[in-house]
Amino acid sequence: MENKRAWIYCRVAHPDAHALAAQQASLEAYAEAHGFKVVGTTAEQASGLDFSRRGLAEVSGAVADGKIDLLLVADLSRLGRDVGRTDAYLRWLEDQFVEVVCADGAVPQTATEILRELVNTSRTDYR
Template sequence: MGQLRSAALYCRVSTGDQSCERQSRDLQAFAERGGFKVVAVFTETASGTVTARSERTKVIQLARDRRIEAVLVTELTRWGRSTTDLLHTLQELETYGVSLVAQTGLQFDLRSPQGKLFASLMSALAEFERDLLRERIRSGIAAAQERGVKFGRQKGQRVKADRYEARVMALKRAGKSYRAIAAELHLSKNTVMDIIHRVNDRKNSTG
């Protein structure tokens, strides 16, 4: 009998009312059938969109330390947050010589021709996913613009100046100089002058 390959089991559920017990039990049996020696079991509760996954990070650290040769999961969705994330982590595992093996039958060993083919397909899917996201963003902006929503800084808009206008004018009415106002509000003297001149111009135009 050949030497068993060392593996880590990674189990994830989406909500706190679910349990990783069944996944762990199924993966233990799967590892035994597949000739893997289980060196660690990691369980995690996190939705598919959650970025921070501390237990998954620990699995990757084991791979980085060359302590495992494979990661076993029940399904790829248990491991990856998205197509892009799955591809990225697969490539990272590959640099450590570690395969990702799903109980569903998919094995991502990027050193094999099959694994390289999967990587190419995953890369194409990841790019497709990014293109879809960009298209949704562009469509959303176009739809909002049709409704009259304006994006970005508008002509004549001075975000910083508008934010300080009331305080600048209050200090000016108190008799303080441009330089003193600038020092107190941590603004440049030119910004203070611009604010005061604009306010005075508005008053003159409406007066």
């Protein structure tokens, strides 16, 4: 996966600048360790249930413009908390030939794996 153009996406649900910065630093280190070329970073505080987020729109624009090969997130819950909408967004990314890489080691390959991962991460308290 080396030399792939990566976009880092970080999200926290509640105001916590420290958690957001830590998430970003962790993803930057992950990208460097795996030889990804970071071409953009989005960090935002927003609910994972809201898919009209400014940051997600920024990611979508980069995807539509063909600027990235992969989207790097801490885990799938950072992308979204609504299983159906997150699945639809992941399918759209796949249609655009953008791979999603989760730094927690979960790299879903099929819709079934995506849904299983989303259900598992939805069992935590934070949104």
